[in-house]
Structure formats: structure tokens, C-alpha cells
Amino acid sequence: MTALYEHPPAGLWDVTAPIAPAPSYASPPPATFCPQTTADDQPEPRRNTGMVHQRDILALGGSIIAAVSTTMLLFNFLAPWSGKIGFVAVAFGLFLGFYALLVSTEERGPAVRDRVIAALVHGVAFVLLLALVFLIGFTFERGWSALQHWNFYHQDLANAGPLEPMEVGGIRHAAIGTLWMIAIALAITVPLGIACAMFLNETRGAFTRFVRTIVEAMTALPSIVAGLFILATWILILGRGKSGLAAALALSVMMLPIIIRAADVVLRLVPGNLKEASLALGAGQWRTAWHVVLPTSRSGLATAVILGAARGIGETSPVLLTAGYTTYTNTNPLAGDMTSLPLAAFKLVSSPQNSFIARGFGAGATLLALVLILFIAARIIGGRGPGNLTKRQQRRVAAVSQQDLARFARREAGLEPEEQSAEGAGRRLLSMPVVTSLKVRRRMPTRLPVPKSLPRPKGRRRE
Amino acid sequence: MTTVLPAPVSADAPAEERRSRITSLERSDRIYRSVLRASGVAVLTVMGLVGLFLAIRGGEALHKGGFAFLTTQAWDPDAGNFGIAGVLVGTILIALVAIFFALPLSVGTALYISEYAPRKLQRTLISIVDLMAAVPSVVYGLWGLFFLQGHVQGLARWISTYFGWIPFLQVDGVDRDNALVDVTVYGSSAFIAGMVVALMVTPIACSVMREAFMQAPAGEREGAFALGATKWGMIRSVVLPFGKGGIIGGMMLALGRALGETIAVYLIISIVFTIQPDVLHAGAGQISSLIALRFGEASQFGLSALMAAGLALFLMTLVINFAASSVVARSRSGAESD
Numbered sequence: 019m020t021a022l023y024e025h026p027p028a029g030l031w032d033v034t035a036p037i038a039p040a041p042s043y044a045s046p047p048p049a050t051f052c053p054q055t056t057a058d059d060q061p062e063p064r065r066n067t068g069m070v071h072q073r074d075i076l077a078l079g080g081s082i083i084a085a086v087s088t089t090m091l092l093f094n095f096l097a098p099w100s101g102k103i104g105f106v107a108v109a110f111g112l113f114l115g116f117y118a119l120l121v122s123t124e125e126r127g128p129a130v131r132d133r134v135i136a137a138l139v140h141g142v143a144f145v146l147l148l149a150l151v152f153l154i155g156f157t158f159e160r161g162w163s164a165l166q167h168w169n170f171y172h173q174d175l176a177n178a179g180p181l182e183p184m185e186v187g188g189i190r191h192a193a194i195g196t197l198w199m200i201a202i203a204l205a206i207t208v209p210l211g212i213a214c215a216m217f218l219n220e221t222r223g224a225f226t227r228f229v230r231t232i233v234e235a236m237t238a239l240p241s242i243v244a245g246l247f248i249l250a251t252w253i254l255i256l257g258r259g260k261s262g263l264a265a266a267l268a269l270s271v272m273m274l275p276i277i278i279r280a281a282d283v284v285l286r287l288v289p290g291n292l293k294e295a296s297l298a299l300g301a302g303q304w305r306t307a308w309h310v311v312l313p314t315s316r317s318g319l320a321t322a323v324i325l326g327a328a329r330g331i332g333e334t335s336p337v338l339l340t341a342g343y344t345t346y347t348n349t350n351p352l353a354g355d356m357t358s359l360p361l362a363a364f365k366l367v368s369s370p371q372n373s374f375i376a377r378g379f380g381a382g383a384t385l386l387a388l389v390l391i392l393f394i395a396a397r398i399i400g401g402r403g404p405g406n407l408t409k410r411q412q413r414r415v416a417a418v419s420q421q422d423l424a425r426f427a428r429r430e431a432g433l434e435p436e437e438q439s440a441e442g443a444g445r446r447l448l449s450m451p452v453v454t455s456l457k458v459r460r461r462m463p464t465r466l467p468v469p470k471s472l473p474r475p476k477g478r479r480r481e
Numbered sequence: 482m483t484t485v486l487p488a489p490v491s492a493d494a495p496a497e498e499r500r501s502r503i504t505s506l507e508r509s510d511r512i513y514r515s516v517l518r519a520s521g522v523a524v525l526t527v528m529g530l531v532g533l534f535l536a537i538r539g540g541e542a543l544h545k546g547g548f549a550f551l552t553t554q555a556w557d558p559d560a561g562n563f564g565i566a567g568v569l570v571g572t573i574l575i576a577l578v579a580i581f582f583a584l585p586l587s588v589g590t591a592l593y594i595s596e597y598a599p600r601k602l603q604r605t606l607i608s609i610v611d612l613m614a615a616v617p618s619v620v621y622g623l624w625g626l627f628f629l630q631g632h633v634q635g636l637a638r639w640i641s642t643y644f645g646w647i648p649f650l651q652v653d654g655v656d657r658d659n660a661l662v663d664v665t666v667y668g669s670s671a672f673i674a675g676m677v678v679a680l681m682v683t684p685i686a687c688s689v690m691r692e693a694f695m696q697a698p699a700g701e702r703e704g705a706f707a708l709g710a711t712k713w714g715m716i717r718s719v720v721l722p723f724g725k726g727g728i729i730g731g732m733m734l735a736l737g738r739a740l741g742e743t744i745a746v747y748l749i750i751s752i753v754f755t756i757q758p759d760v761l762h763a764g765a766g767q768i769s770s771l772i773a774l775r776f777g778e779a780s781q782f783g784l785s786a787l788m789a790a791g792l793a794l795f796l797m798t799l800v801i802n803f804a805a806s807s808v809v810a811r812s813r814s815g816a817e818s819d
Contacts, residue, residue, distance in 0.1 A: 028532075038818075091676055099639070100635065101632060101635045101636065102632065103632045103633070103636065104635065104636060104639075112629075112813055128710075128711050128713075128714060129711055131711070131713055132711035132712055132713040132714065134596060135713045135716075136712065138589065139592050139593045139596075139597055140588050140597065142585060142586060142589025142590060142592060142596075143589060143590045143593035143594070143598075143606075145586065146589075146590050146610075146613075146683060148611065149680055150612070150613050150616075152624070152628070153616065153620065153621070153624050153680075154616075156627075157623060157624065158627050159623070160623075160627065170675065175581055184779070199769075209520075210520055210523060211524075213516065213517060213520035214520045214521055214524045215525075216520075217517040217518065217521040218521070219522055220517060221514070221517065221521075225521070226521070226526075228513075229521045229524065229525050231524055232528050232529065232532075233524065233528065234530075234802070234803075234806065235528075235799055235802075236528045236531070236532075237797065237802065237804040238712065238737055238740030238741075238798040238799040238801075239531065239741075239795055239798075240740075240743070240769055240791065240794055240795060240798060241741065241743065242741075242743045242769045242772050242773060242791070243531075243535065243741075243769075243772075243791040243792075243794065243795055244531070246772060246776065246784075246787060246788060246791050247530075247531050247534060247535065249776065249782055249784075250534065250538060250788065251530075251534060254784070266602055271527065271531060274524065274527065274528075275528070278524065281650065286657070301505045302506070302509060302510045302511045302515055303506070303514065304507075304509045304510050304512070304513035305509075307513065319687060325611075325615065328615040329615065331617070332615070332616070332617025332618065332619065332620075333617070333618070333772060334617070334619045334743070334744040335743040335744050335747075338744070338773060339772075339773075339776055360617055360618075360619040360744075363619050363620075363623065363745060364619050364622070364748070367623055367626070367627075367748070368519065375627075378623070378737075379623060382617075382619060382620050382725075384619055384625050385619070385620065386617065386620050387615060388615065389615055389616065390612070392615075393608075393611075393612050393615050397608055
């Protein structure tokens with residue numbers, strides 16, 4: 019290998035040596051040297067920095083094969099065991115043992131423990147994933163005999179007796195009930211919940227702390243107790259009877275603390291300097307909230323609401339106590355019994371008839387699909403913290419930036435006079451990447467003074 | 482360099498008028514603030530009403546039942562013979578079984594997501610775990626009743642056969658030598674209900690723990706690696722101590738949810754009102770299942786008694802939730818948030 023620098027003269031680093039006069043150079047040596055490559059200097063072969071080696075894969079594969087074989091031996095010939103879950107559990111336990119044994123032939127204690135625990139952690143995560151797959155797959159599989167018939171989606175169960183085939187009857191009544199209940203519950207909880215979360219965030223004081231404590235306490239309220247409360251007050255004391263509205267009220271009592279907590283967390287993430295900037299520009303508290311806080315946290319709030327809605331849609335016990343149960347379609351939430359998808363699933367599988375159980379699974383699968391759709395919507399809308407832009411928003415910000423660059427260039431060239439309109443200046447000053455829809459510009463009385471003497475960065479937006 | 486001294490203030494010079502720093506709010510802001518305050522009051526009213534009503538109506542039954550409410554193992558309120566001893570123990574047993582399974586599952590999954598999973602997969606995995614938390618409880622109940630129960634009964638029999646000497650795991654009234662014994666005696670038990678509830682609460686616990694693990698400071702992680710630690714060594718000496726508050730807090734949150742879970746448990750267990758300590762044996766008690774079972778035929782007083790049971794459940798969950806949030810807030814990983 020070529021030396022990258024010339025060695026200093028001997029004795030230079032030797033502190034015990036007598037101080038020699040500084041060597042005089044004809045010309046001062048260059049500070050850096052260009053490495054001199056010769057023809058035979060091959061590029062160094064790249065080292066493999068990957069953590070996976072062949073022997074690891076061999077140990078892993080070998081122990082898997084050994085574990086499965088031993089388990090088959092145990093289950094089929096030696097021990098009186100049976101069952102798929104047991105098979106997998108025993109095989110996994112044996113695999114860990116074999117793996118530890120194989121690794122310990124080459125590695126020492128800490129490395130063996132590291133490998134075994136890595137395998138264990140992977141296995142545990144896989145078990146949870148597998149449970150979810152089984153859960154979804156099983157529900158759709160058992161419900162398939164009902165789901166494949168089109169009438170399942172546009173008929174109710176009024177004409178479906180115990181012996182009717184799957185071609186008769188469906189869950190229209192439950193779907194309508196679910197939609198009414200969740201719509202009413204959201205109409206109550208979203209404005210109230212978000213306003214209360216704003217209240218918790220924007221005000222200080224003993225009262226705020228008290229409200230916060232009560233809301234936190236109420237997240238512990240078991241959902242069936244919320245149903246019991248509505249049953250005892252709205253239905254028995256006020257005598258309104260079981261209805262979709264009563265169920266929606268019970269769901270609201272249950273969802274309100276959830277939505278407040280979630281919205282509170284999201285609103286707290288709004289950067290304080292955005293709020294302060296808005297206030298410093300002369301916007302009032304209401305304008306700051308409407309034009310800065312809410313738009314910044316819009317995606318997070320949407321996620322909070324959708325996840326709350328998913329919880330509310332899937333909740334059975336408050337509906338069980340307050341909605342009653344019907345097999346016919348009732349489109350009026352204010353009067354008369356109503357049913358919802360989870361309640362229908364619950365009631366149908368309690369029946370001894372196989373056809374009803376299949377319909378119950380169909381209702382459960384429909385519900386699951388609904389929750390899945392809501393969940394994916396929540397991921398698409400939200401899932402980004404404030405300030406993280408989507409691809410489209412990034413393109414828009416970049417386009418605005420390009421325009422500004424061109425404008426600066428024109429102005430430098432003297433082609434365009436300095437802008438006098440306060441509105442335009444305000445827009446540019448305030449359209450920060452974080453809040454693309456900030457609209458405080460109308461309150462901007464004059465253009466902010468920018469000192470002329472300072473060099474202004476060209477083509478670069480303020481952060 | 483010259484210093485400009487302030488001009489001497491003569492005593493008779495008029496003192497500069499102090500500017501008031503309290504600005505009066507605009508009208509829109511005043512309306513805004515009053516709307517916010519009104520919503521806070523409204524939420525407080527609703528929540529207060531629930532708590533108050535529960536206390537008052539439940540109080541009637543508690544007053545009549547007295548201390549026997551906590552010790553009676555029966556539920557016949559109209560005859561004056563009712564108490565939550567059996568269902569309370571059942572509730573706790575189911576929750577403990579759930580925690581027994583949920584603890585390793587959630588710690589393992591949280592560690593996998595924060596430490597082992599490839600970066601690209603991380604977001605997807607977080608979404609999947611959150612999705613598990615959003616799956617309706619009735620779906621879990623259906624799955625537990627029709628799928629898991631059949632697969633676990635054999636395991637329950639095996640455990641009770643070989644580990645029956647452990648007090649909680651014995652199953653009475655079974656002739657072990659009889660090969661044709663009906664496995665239904667092992668179904669509808671607290672064990673199976675607890676397993677299902679474990680799956681329901683694992684995602685909740687897992688996301689709290691993952692948050693805590695991911696906040697473990699990079700400097701300390703790299704320090705551990707630089708000292709020659711293996712990955713597990715790093716996790717054990719940095720991540721787990723750092724996330725200890727998250728583990729405890731997440732587990733307690735899960736416990737709170739497990740205590741209040743209704744419909745999945747109601748579908749699986751067959752309710753008994755006596756204390757049933759054998760988790761593998763058919764029959765278990767649970768407060769919220771009791772409410773779901775008895776609300777329909779309850780008289781006015783019966784409803785009060787159910788409210789008292791609900792109040793007991795609520796208080797239990799409340800204590801656990803507050804303890805959980807204080808544990809999370811006091812831990813190192815939770816010092817920044819609440």
C-alpha cells in the first residue's frame with residue numbers, strides 16, 4: 019500500500035531529544051498529498067460487513083429440520099399427544115433447544131444467548147401475526163356461505179325462518195342500524211370531543227386540570243356500564259324506550275373520552291412556535307385556532323376520529339343493553355328497536371341453527387371489513403405527524419419555491435418592481451411548508467421590514 | 482467608548498404612565514373561549530352524571546346489601562341475596578390469565594418491532610398491531626368460541642392431568658383413567674376466555690411498550706455496542722431498563738381493559754356465581770358478563786344491584802388505570818410525555 023503522507027523526520031515526536039533547529043525546506047511542503055497509485059495497486063477487495071454468514075443459515079435450517087422431525091416422531095409414535103397448536107408449540111420449543119446446541123458448538127455464552135433470544139423474539143412476533151391472520155381468515159371462511167349470496171346485503175332477516183336456505187335473508191337491517199348509530203354518535207362526539215380537547219390544550223387553570231382528570235378517569239369506564247347508564251336513565255327513567263338513538267347515546271358516552279384523549283395528544287403536537295408566530299402577527303386566539311392549530315393537526319384529528327369510530331362500530335355491549343334486537347328493517351332511529359352489525363353477529367351465533375351461525379359469521383366478517391376500511395382510511399389520511407407532507411404537498415411546496423426563485427431572479431435583474439401589495443408579501447411570508455393553508459394574511463397591515471443591508475439568501479425558502 | 486447615562490430623574494417629573502399589559506379580548510375570541518369552556522363544562526356534566534348516577538343507584542343496592550355484597554357468592558337481588566364475591570374473583574382470574582399470556586406476547590412483539598424488524602417493515606408492523614386493537618370484540622369472541630376452544634381443550638386436559646397438583650390448575654370430577662371423558666368439562670373456562678382476552682389486550686400493551694423502547698437513547702445503545710455487547714446484551718442493559726416504565730404501564734393498561742371486557746368473554750364462559758378458582762374447569766364468573774346476562778330481567782332494585790357491580794368494576798379499573806399512567810409518567814421513557 020502506498021503511503022499517504024511522508025513520514026516526518028525522525029526525532030520530531032521524540033520529546034526527550036534535544037530540540038533541533040527547524041529543518042529548512044526550499045519550498046514549504048504542500049499541506050496535503052495526492053495518493054500516488056501505481057499500476058500494480060489493486061483496489062482492496064470489499065469486506066463483507068453483512069451480519070449473516072453461511073454457518074448461521076446452516077444452524078438455523080438444521081435446527082428447524084431437527085425440531086420438526088423430532089416433533090413428528092413424538093406426536094406420531096412416542097407420546098400420546100395430538101393437535102396442531104401443540105405440534106407447533108412443541109416444535110418451536112425443540113427448535114430453540116437444537117438451535118442453542120448448534121450455535122454453542124461455535125460461539126460462546128453471550129453470543130448463544132443473543133441468537134436464541136433473537137429467534138424467540140421473532141417467534142413471538144410471528145405468533146401474534148399468525149393469530150391475526152387466523153382471526154380474519156377464520157371469520158371470512160365461516161361467513162363465506164352467507165357472504166357469497168347477494169341477498170345477504172340487501173335483505174333483512176324478517177322472512178328468514180330457521181329452515182330457510184341462505185338465499186333468503188340478510189343483514190340490511192343491521193347495517194342500517196350501525197350506520198345510524200355511528201352517525202349520531204359521531205355527530206355528538208366529534209364537535210364536543212374536539213372542542214373539549216381544544217379546551218384542555220388552550221386554557222390553563224384548576225378547572226382545566228379537573229376536567230382532564232375526569233376525562234382520564236372516564237376512559238376506564240367499562241363499555242357495558244355506559245350502556246347500563248343509558249338503560250337506567252334514558253330508557254327507564256325518561257321512558258323513551260329502546261331505540262337507535264339510545265344506543266347512539268350509549269356509544270357516545272363510551273367514545274367521548276377516547277376521542278378527547280386521542281385529540282388531546284394530537285393537538286399537543288402542534289409546534290408552539292407556529293401558534294406564537296400567528297399570535298405575533300396579530301391574529302386572535304380564535305383565528306390562531308381555526309387557521310393554524312386545526313389545519314396543522316387535521317390529519318391527526320382525522321385519525322383520532324376514525325379510530326374512535328372503529329371502536330364505536332365494533333362495540334357490542336352498550337348496544338345490547340339499549341337498542342333492542344330486531345330482524346326487520348327499521349330506518350327510524352328515534353323510535354322502535356334497532357340492531358347493529360356486532361349485535362346481530364352476537365345474537366345470530368347464539369342460535370343453535372347452523373344457517374344462523376353462518377349468517378352471524380357473515381355479519382362479523384362484514385363488520386371486520388368495515389373496520390378494516392376505516393382503519394386503512396385512517397392510515398391514508400393520517401399517520402403523519404404535523405409537518406410531514408405527502409408527496410403531493412411536497413410537490414406543491416417545491417413549485418412555489420421555484421416560482422419564488424424565478425421572481426427573485428427577475429427582481430435582481432430589475433425586470434420586476436418590488437411588490438407593494440401587502441397581501442402577496444404576507445402570503446409568501448406565511449406560507450410555510452408546515453402549514454400550507456395558513457390564511458392569516460388578511461390581518462397583515464404592512465409588509466414586514468426586511469433589512470436591505472443583509473444578504474438575502476437566494477432561492478431558498480425560510481425554514 | 483462613551484456610556485450614555487440615563488438622565489437624572491427629577492422628583493417632580495411626571496412618572497411615565499404604566500402601560501397595562503392586560504389586553505381585552507376581541508369579541509370573536511371571547512365567544513371562542515366561552516364555547517371552549519362550555520364544551521368542557523358539557524363533557525364534565527356528562528361524565529359527572531354517569532359517575533354520580535352510578536354511585537347513587539349503586540349506593541341503594543350497596544346500602545341494602547351492606548358488607549355482604551362483597552362476600553356473597555350468589556346473585557338474587559330481589560330475594561336480598563346477592564354479592565359479587567364469585568364474579569369478582571372470576572373477573573380477576575380471567576384478567577390474570579390474560580396478562581399471563583399477554584406479557585410475553587406483547588414484550589416480544591414490541592421488542593421485535595423496535596429492535597429486530599427491518600426498517601422498511603416497521604411502519605407496516607405498527608399498523609398491523611394497531612389494526613389488531615381495532616378488531617371488534619365480538620369477532621374475537623366468535624373466534625374464541627368456534628376456533629380456539631376446540632384447539633385448546635386438549636391442551637387444558639393435558640395441563641390438568643400433569644400439573645393438576647398446582648392448586649389453580651386442577652379439574653375436579655373427572656375420571657382421568659377414562660379415555661372417553663367428555664372434553665366439554667374443559668371448555669367455557671376462564672382459561673380460554675383469558676387466552677382470547679390476552680389477544681385483545683396485547684396490541685394495547687404492545688404499542689405502549691414499543692413507544693418506550695423506541696425512545697431509548699441512541700447514544701446509550703451505541704455505547705453498549707461499543708463496549709462489545711451483543712444485541713441482546715444491549716437490549717438487556719439499555720432498552721429494557723429504559724422501557725421498564727412502559728412495560729409496567731402497558732401491562733396495567735392491558736389489565737384495565739381485560740377487567741372490563743364483556744362480549745368476547747360472555748360468548749365463551751358459562752357464568753357461575755360461586756368462587757371458581759380452577760381456571761381450566763368449565764364455568765367462570767365475570768362482572769360485565771353478569772350485567773349482560775341479567776339486565777333484561779332485572780327489576781328496579783335488580784338494576785341497582787347491577788349498577789353496584791358495575792361501580793365495583795369501574796372503581797377497580799379506575800385505580801389500575803391511574804396507577805398505570807402514573808407509572809408511565811414517572812419512568813424515564815415517559816418523562817417527556819404524559
